Amino acid sequence: MNNFEFKNPTKIIFGKDTIKQLETEIPKNAKVLLLYGGGSIKKNGIYDQVKKALANIELVEFGGIPANPEYATLMEALKVVKEENITYLLAVGGGSVIDGTKFLSAAAVFDGETPWDILTKNIRTEKGMPFGTVLTLPATGSEMNSGAVITRRETKEKLAMGGPGLFPQFSILDPQVIASIPKRQLANGIADAFTHVLEQYMTYPVGAMLQDRFAESILQTLIKVAPKVLKDPTNYKAAANFMWSCTMALNGLIQKGVPTDWAVHAMGHELTALFGIDHARTLAIIAPSHYKYNFDTKKAKLARYADRVWKIKKGSKDDKAYDAIEKTVDFFHKLGIDTKLSNYTDDYEGTAEEIAKRFTDRGWLGLGEHQNLSPDKVKEIVKMSY
Amino acid sequence: MNNFEFKNPTKIIFGKDTIKQLETEIPKNAKVLLLYGGGSIKKNGIYDQVKKALANIELVEFGGIPANPEYATLMEALKVVKEENITYLLAVGGGSVIDGTKFLSAAAVFDGETPWDILTKNIRTEKGMPFGTVLTLPATGSEMNSGAVITRRETKEKLAMGGPGLFPQFSILDPQVIASIPKRQLANGIADAFTHVLEQYMTYPVGAMLQDRFAESILQTLIKVAPKVLKDPTNYKAAANFMWSCTMALNGLIQKGVPTDWAVHAMGHELTALFGIDHARTLAIIAPSHYKYNFDTKKAKLARYADRVWKIKKGSKDDKAYDAIEKTVDFFHKLGIDTKLSNYTDDYEGTAEEIAKRFTDRGWLGLGEHQNLSPDKVKEIVKMSY
Structure with missing residues (x-):
């Protein structure tokens, strides 16, 4: 066996009807950016469950993160994070939305020239903006790791990023979401x-x-x-x-x-x-x-x-x-x-x-x-x- | 499958010659109480490795924690924690030393009548004094969980305690320690x-x-x-x-x-x-x-x-x-x-x-x-x- 280090601080909340626990996981005084994908969460009831759980928390929304999360779209989201003084990110989606949220978590605190450097210069994120996830599509494992893959259509590139600061603070896994996939x-x-x-x-x-x-x-x-x-x-x-x-x-x-x-x-x-x-x-x-x-x-x-x-x-x-x-x-x-x-x-x-x-x-x-x-x-x- | 929550923030450092990493895991400004058992670590070289790694950190020692860690002994150690203004605990031992250290972590910040209450009244520790471990005897798993069992010879009792504040911050697992067990x-x-x-x-x-x-x-x-x-x-x-x-x-x-x-x-x-x-x-x-x-x-x-x-x-x-x-x-x-x-x-x-x-x-x-x-x-x- 090779030597190794292991640390994974993400809190998993797993099971039936657990989305409501968002209410206790996100700090009361946070200003949250809710991120999601193409809008399927509005059809399958997940969006409503999330909104209900966060009724007493200040919330801004950003939908439309595509599969293979696209740099240009995420840069739009980053503008919202900065303009709205967002303090907490919430990804509601599959690996693409969660990966995109990790990029935002890193980019929000990045002080280099351009956030694209995080991907091309392999810059590890030691501490990002805190975020949680509600997983709607099991696949990538992004809900309990600190890595992400971002795509840039303009240059036909798909690059990886990560760092110990990019573990979700919590991830809610309700297997009932699978019924509508x-x-x-x-x-x-x-x-x-x-x-x-x-x-x-x-x-x-x-x-x-x-x-x-x-x-x-x-x-x-x-x-x-x-x-x-x-x-x-x-x-x-x-x-x-x-x-x-x-x-x-x-x-x-x-x-x-x-x-x-x-x-x-x-x-x-x-x-x-x-x-x-x-x-x-x-x-x-x-x-x-x-x-x-x-x-x-x-x-x-x-x-x-x-x-x-x-x-x-x-x-x-x-x-x-x-x-x-x-x-x-x-x-x-x-x-x-x-x-x-x-x-x-x-x-x-x-x-x-x-x-x-x-x-x-x-x-x-x-x-x-x-x-x-x-x-x-x-x-x-x-x-x-x- | 039943609903569950899982969070385990302990950092594991596993492998050959990893004890020296103590140096980077314990905060430079900590005042450390080094806890151990019957003294076997002085014979097998582990004590020397620990001391060398901590050469630049302020250190007080407390040996003699017995198998089935004994309340009376731990109360002696607690006195040292308080008198010496200890800020960080380091367990070097097996499950008994680590469990004893968890009791100290909880007792050091406990403001009830007597620390025995932690055991008899099932008081969960949300935040204890920070501690790390160097495991010298694989068995109990205490190096990566938040539970402990304490014995009181006086009353022939053996009781459990725990809480999210009692995960080790790190645990060093060097399988070479097994050679001398x-x-x-x-x-x-x-x-x-x-x-x-x-x-x-x-x-x-x-x-x-x-x-x-x-x-x-x-x-x-x-x-x-x-x-x-x-x-x-x-x-x-x-x-x-x-x-x-x-x-x-x-x-x-x-x-x-x-x-x-x-x-x-x-x-x-x-x-x-x-x-x-x-x-x-x-x-x-x-x-x-x-x-x-x-x-x-x-x-x-x-x-x-x-x-x-x-x-x-x-x-x-x-x-x-x-x-x-x-x-x-x-x-x-x-x-x-x-x-x-x-x-x-x-x-x-x-x-x-x-x-x-x-x-x-x-x-x-x-x-x-x-x-x-x-x-x-x-x-x-x-x-x-x-």
């Missing part, structure tokens, strides 16, 4: 959380037995609940396990003491930036090729995954490892998610070269747990994903 | 952590799939590393997994959203108070009888435990559940831990009645996850443990 987004959420676990697990063994088992526990739970949630999102038991699994998939715990990969995300982000493909689907496009391309260095963990998660007990280590990749592809397909770039666009020629060039330009010369995936290798993996 | 204490630590998991798992199913799997993960890891740690405590890989498993067994995570039992601890504490039997061994005495006595209400989880943890695949649900209890007894025996009260004392007659009377006197009329274990039933369980 469209099937496409449910499938995305499952695939997203599943791939988050793989990025922290599918590397090489370092004897971190408990972390491995925790990762496998999340994968097993997601596999079990996926068909139930898709079939009937009002199934509270399945919804609750889906929601908690997504949070645990990326709250820092399972990555402690082990090597992590994240190359699938790095490549996937480019597919979203270039083609606007849903984040989770880009992961499902890249992951299988990535595991096949890096088969030799990953096969020990692939075989363990085969054995413990997919219960593949027969065959050589190589056979099991390979079968597990196929099982993963099959899992994505059963979610209704295509796993080839050509399923999403006819305009894929040259994508591999473009992504490799971007990585070269950014100086990203060695991705993955061994930091040896050069842009040339990235090009091969993306080509395998066509 | 005597076999008896290693066995105790394993049995203690194992039983902590059982108390949060061996109840009845509520559809908390992920929590169940996490609990099983800890049990499986403890079973796997136990013989390795006992055979060779310098085995770093085994030691690291043992240490992290003990912490995860009782840091709050696996109990969220599920019913918990804790009757084994309630009865076990009395055996320590009455006979001075090691805490972990009292759990090994009570647990098997407790599961047999409550077989019908616990057999669904016992059978799952049989299947997933002990890989018992044959037989009826009842058979599997019963076999799993036997496997647990066998596990304790392999650790060198006897599982009958009569193995520890000849003076056991009347113990069951005495404990039942104590519970009646304290108004503890319904223990366990169903809150239906009356003193009469407690008497039966303790008798079965003779």
